[in-house]
Amino acid sequence: MTRNSSNTRNSSNTMALAPSTANKKEVVCIFGTGDFGRALGQKLIQSGYRVVFGSRSTKLSSLIPAGAEVLSHAEAAQRAAIIIVAVQRQHYSFLLPLAEALQGKVLVDISNNLKIDQYPESNAQHLAQLLPAAKVVKAFNTVSAWALQSGTLDASRQVFVCGDDMEAKRLVMDLVRALGLTPLDQGSLLAAREIENYPLQLFPSWRFPILLSLGLTIFFFLYCLALDVIYPYVYQKKDLSFLIAVSIPNEVCPVLALMLLGLVYVPGVLAAILQLWRGTKYRRFPGWLDRWMLCRKQLGLVALAFASVHVLYTLVTPIRSYVKWRASSQAVSQALSNTTQPLNTTNAWLSDSYLALGILGFFLFVLLGITSLPSVSNSVNWREFRFVQSKLGYLTLVLCTAHTMVYGGKWFLVPSSYKWYLPPIYMLSLIIPCAVLVIKFVLIFPCLDKPLTQIRQGWERNPRYSEPSQYVINKSAV
Ligand code: NAP
DSSP states (O other), rough: HHHHHHHHHHHHHHHHHHOOGGGTTOOEEOOOOSHHHHHHHHHHHHHHHOOOOEEEEOOTTTOOOOTTTEEOHHHHHHOSSSEEEOOGGGGGGGGGGGGGTTTTEEEEOOOOOOOOOOOOOOHHHHHHHHHHTSEEESSSSTTTHHHHHHHSSSSOOOOEEEEHHHHHHHHHHHHHTTTTEEEEESGGGGGGHHHHHGOOOOOOOGGHHHHHHHHHHHHHHHHHHHIIIIIHHHHHHOOOGGGGHHOOOHHHHHHHHHHEEEHHHHHHHHHHHHHHHHTTSSSOOOOOHHHHTTTTHHHHHHHHHHHHOOOOOHHHHOOOOHHHHHHHHHHHHHTTOOOOOOOOOHHHHHHHHHHHHHHHHHHHHHHHHHTTTTHTTTTTTTHHHHHHIIHHHHHHHHHHHHHHHHHHHEEEEEEEGGGGOOOOHHHHTTHHHHHHHHHHHHHHHHHHHHHHHHHHHHHOOOSGGGGGGGOOOOOOOO
16 A cells, blocks of 8 residues: 555656656746746747746835746746746845645755855755755756846856766756757766856966966066066167067067967976886876866967967068068168168078968967867867877977077077177077976987886886875876
């Protein structure tokens, strides 16, 4: 008898939880008639659902989407199998008197917090603790009310879904799909904490590259200001302050582009040295190296941005009045002295080689940037991706380093280039890329490359590190 009645209850629950996409006239209940509740209600009605709001006030206002009903919480809960809780977490206690009505229902927690890890447990877990007989699913918190209302969902089409009850999660994912969004199953309700932190993050992987490039930009700008503007003013009483607008930025941008591109490849060579030194890949890298590895793509894209600005600044060189004045005064002085300076073929070679290396380097740099776009990188296999990012990446570094060397090579040994005993900025920019290229060159020698390849395939030199507690596979370096 007992078994039969429990079966009946289970089957009625299963019926109530029938796939939503099969019957678009299914009723969905939303608790709360605030911004998000109304926006989601409107979208559900447009997608063919019937919407019932559960509210503290059952009066219909003009803000409620046309076609929706507004009932008390208890009445609305009776009408639907899926209940979306569009109420802030701090008010969840209003659900306690509804515990019986919510038994077996799918409760969708959409809430966000004001701070990362604001509470010891996630809002969804808190809801599940308050109502253990309900099936809590986390969803929709990364979609904004404004995006739902205005239909501008291009940037936030993904809806992260997690929950402990598979059937409840499937129903919510069906609902998400029916709204034209893409559900991403994140697993059990434990994932809710991470999902709730997503909307609060502010470009986490961009922070280090942007702060670093900002710091370096300020440093190199002041460095150039001292050498190019202040030095001639102090020693020759020349006012060259106009260089601040184009010349100095056009010195700083390529320097930063080259340095940041070099910094993209530093963690790779450091990881190789560490693995060779330790004789295993099963030991975790230091935290800073791990974090550095994870932001290599962002570092590369910031470097590409600096290189692009350098290209634009260089293109305007012929129309600068300083450059036009210099060319015309040279022509006039040759006319006055009735002389013609012969073409210096060495200089012509240097200048053309410098330009050619820059053009080729920039072309490959753009290619690297394009292949890092998810839509492009998803369409190539791992080997192709590695070929572009590693082999072509190093070729880009070689070309850009050579571009800088050819540009300034002839002044390396000229004492007058060292104003205040400081080297010109392009010399500083060569330190990191040259160091990376030299180490990389050494690492491709068979005596180092062979053991490194073996280590990366799982071979270990020292069995001391084979203890299970020490085993951590570090994928980022593979
Ligand atoms: P809201 O405009 O302030 O609306 C919240 C609704 O909760 C109120 O309209 C009210 O509805 C109900 N409510 C308020 N106090 C209550 C209480 N003491 N007891 C019971 N119900 C109460 O907030 P919202 O922007 O819609 O956000 C609702 C939830 O969605 C929040 O958890 C938020 O984090 C999440 N969310 C919002 C967005 C967004 O873009 N707004 C995006 C993602 C997630 P009634 O007057 O009808 O009872």
